[in-house]
Amino acid sequence: MDRILSNKWYVAIFVLPALLIFLAFVIIPIITTGVYSLYDYSGIGEKTFLGFTNYIELFTEDRYFPDSVKNSFILVAASLFIQLPISFTLALILSRGVRGEKFFRTIYFVPVVISSMVIGQLWMRIFKSDYGLLNILIRTISGSDFEYAWLAQPKTAFYATVVPAVWQFIGYHMLIFYAGIKSIPTDYYEAAQIDGASKFKTTIKITIPLLSPVIKTCTIFALTGALRSFDLIYVMTGGGPNHASEVPSTLMYTNLFRKGLYGYGSAQAFFIVIECLLFSLIIARIFRRSEENASIL
Amino acid sequence: MKKIKKELQFLILIFIALTQIFPLYWLITFSLKTNNEIFGDNVLGLPETWRWVNYTTALNDGGILLYFMNSVIYSGLTVLVVGILTAMAAYAIARMHWKNKALVFSIFTIGIMIPIQATLLPLFQMMDWLGLKGGYLGLLVPYIAFGIPMSIMILTGFYKAIPREMEEAAYIDGCGIFRSFVTIILPIMRPALATASIFTFLGTWNELIFANTLIDSSAYRTLPVGIMSFAGQYTTDWGLIGAGMVIATLPTILIYFLLSNQVQQSLMAGAVKG
Numbered sequence: 001m002d003r004i005l006s007n008k009w010y011v012a013i014f015v016l017p018a019l020l021i022f023l024a025f026v027i028i029p030i031i032t033t034g035v036y037s038l039y040d041y042s043g044i045g046e047k048t049f050l051g052f053t054n055y056i057e058l059f060t061e062d063r064y065f066p067d068s069v070k071n072s073f074i075l076v077a078a079s080l081f082i083q084l085p086i087s088f089t090l091a092l093i094l095s096r097g098v099r100g101e102k103f104f105r106t107i108y109f110v111p112v113v114i115s116s117m118v119i120g121q122l123w124m125r126i127f128k129s130d131y132g133l134l135n136i137l138i139r140t141i142s143g144s145d146f147e148y149a150w151l152a153q154p155k156t157a158f159y160a161t162v163v164p165a166v167w168q169f170i171g172y173h174m175l176i177f178y179a180g181i182k183s184i185p186t187d188y189y190e191a192a193q194i195d196g197a198s199k200f201k202t203t204i205k206i207t208i209p210l211l212s213p214v215i216k217t218c219t220i221f222a223l224t225g226a227l228r229s230f231d232l233i234y235v236m237t238g239g240g241p242n243h244a245s246e247v248p249s250t251l252m253y254t255n256l257f258r259k260g261l262y263g264y265g266s267a268q269a270f271f272i273v274i275e276c277l278l279f280s281l282i283i284a285r286i287f288r289r290s291e292e293n294a295s296i297l
Numbered sequence: 298m299k300k301i302k303k304e305l306q307f308l309i310l311i312f313i314a315l316t317q318i319f320p321l322y323w324l325i326t327f328s329l330k331t332n333n334e335i336f337g338d339n340v341l342g343l344p345e346t347w348r349w350v351n352y353t354t355a356l357n358d359g360g361i362l363l364y365f366m367n368s369v370i371y372s373g374l375t376v377l378v379v380g381i382l383t384a385m386a387a388y389a390i391a392r393m394h395w396k397n398k399a400l401v402f403s404i405f406t407i408g409i410m411i412p413i414q415a416t417l418l419p420l421f422q423m424m425d426w427l428g429l430k431g432g433y434l435g436l437l438v439p440y441i442a443f444g445i446p447m448s449i450m451i452l453t454g455f456y457k458a459i460p461r462e463m464e465e466a467a468y469i470d471g472c473g474i475f476r477s478f479v480t481i482i483l484p485i486m487r488p489a490l491a492t493a494s495i496f497t498f499l500g501t502w503n504e505l506i507f508a509n510t511l512i513d514s515s516a517y518r519t520l521p522v523g524i525m526s527f528a529g530q531y532t533t534d535w536g537l538i539g540a541g542m543v544i545a546t547l548p549t550i551l552i553y554f555l556l557s558n559q560v561q562q563s564l565m566a567g568a569v570k571g
Contacts, residue, residue, distance in 0.1 A: 115521050
């Protein structure tokens with residue numbers, strides 16, 4: 001059997017179709033974007049090599065890019081420090097066994113399967129000034145005739161897109177955490193209970209350390225998901241009003257397909273690629289260290 | 298004291314469940330209402346009369362039926378092709394012996410972390426150059442490529458869990474690799490394939506940015522893009538737009554509810570290994 005399973009021809013037949021398609025239509029385009037980012041290029045005519053000029057301009061001359069990066073970091077922070085803790089808490093409660101455990105698990109996941117276009121259109125209507133659900137709610141509670149266009153005001157527009165972004169994937173991370181917690185052998189908890197440890201203490205001392213690989217996976221997913229987010233903002237504000245809610249990918253889209261700035265837009269695109277890979281590596285490294293510490297303990 | 302805490306926890310669970318499900322409830326009810334109801338008399342309640350005409354209008358006059366069929370074609374073919382390609386590739390990665398398989402696996406994993414929109418411009422040019430831009434294939438090929446990494450991740454984990462003896466028996470009986478793959482391995486992998494397919498389906502069905510950029514003729518348009526332009530066209534008719542959005546959401550919700558056990562269990566199995 002091992003002879004058959006080491007046959008190079010068979011390996012090639014099984015791997016190559018997927019690998020070639022993936023290389024041709026994902027990896028090569030990514031590299032091409034990286035190359036374009038070093039040029040002044042408008043799609044037609046000659047490319048002029050610029051080196052890293054485009055990248056320098058992103059942070060020195062672009063009026064919107066630094067703020068767009070700031071916005072994407074706010075989204076990252078919201079995902080890591082609001083979304084993941086909520087998901088984790090829910091997973092913790094559910095995994096201890098409550099009435100309707102399966103019902104809650106199923107319901108929490110529902111927003112995950114809905115297209116972000118629909119989610120965006122819906123939340124747009126929640127945040128509308130006149131007939132928006134949020135304002136109607138505020139009006140009913142306060143008895144005033146409160147009207148505020150959450151998405152049309154530069155101060156709140158971006159935060160109004162953060163809310164559904166955080167909301168939509170709570171169930172996704174919850175399910176992954178839940179699975180991780182369920183896979184921890186119960187003897188650990190029994191031992192802790194015999195030693196008289198409180199629930200809070202067992203969570204800190206047993207659940208979280210043993211869950212470290214799962215927490216790592218969720219952190220990387222939440223982080224890269226936030227850095228590359230596009231759909232919700234594109235649908236809800238289009239980066240407006242007056243560019244207040246831009247993130248790097250909405251700027252990239254405008255530069256590439258509205259302004260035809262292929263080189264400059266590619267620099268923005270490749271900036272997101274570098275961010276995602278770099279932060280994933282850093283997180284993997286941080287967790288490796290904590291896993292090593294855990295094993296020493 | 299303990300009982301109060303339990304009840305409090307339960308209330309929190311209910312509250313979050315309501316926030317997770319409420320926008321969907323609101324969408325479904327307003328898709329069946331008149332503007333008068335939506336904007337005034339009956340914001341949150343059930344519709345006074347159920348206006349199914351919103352649905353027939355959206356399907357026929359709004360062109361939603363055509364976009365729906367297009368989305369079925371893109372998603373169906375993508376799920377099929379990605380399923381076949383990755384069932385094979387993941388098998389080779391998990392169970393065959395060759396140099397560089399760790400490298401190949403990490404190349405696929407990169408696909409999960411990178412922002413896929415960074416491929417947009419080169420793919421746009423590539424499809425133009427191949428003469429595929431604007432047609433079915435021009436969007437199908439990228440969708441297939443994007444679906445590959447996640448599916449490989451899910452399937453590889455499951456392949457590794459299959460005991461060696463299952464295959465050994467087949468090979469001893471003189472089965473070739475292809476026959477044992479199709480008759481022994483694939484049937485065991487059915488639940489894993491179902492899970493991977495759901496993820497491929499969701500990703501394709503809901504995809505917006507590529508469908509918006511690579512397709513310009515409405516004849517090949519997908520549902521998310523179709524509904525977005527539809528919403529731009531009928532801005533004030535919420536009932537109609539709502540009907541379109543329900544139609545776009547229904548298949549994913551149905552498939553999810555039908556297979557939710559499967560999805561949850563497989564996601565759990567996958568997460569634990571990851």
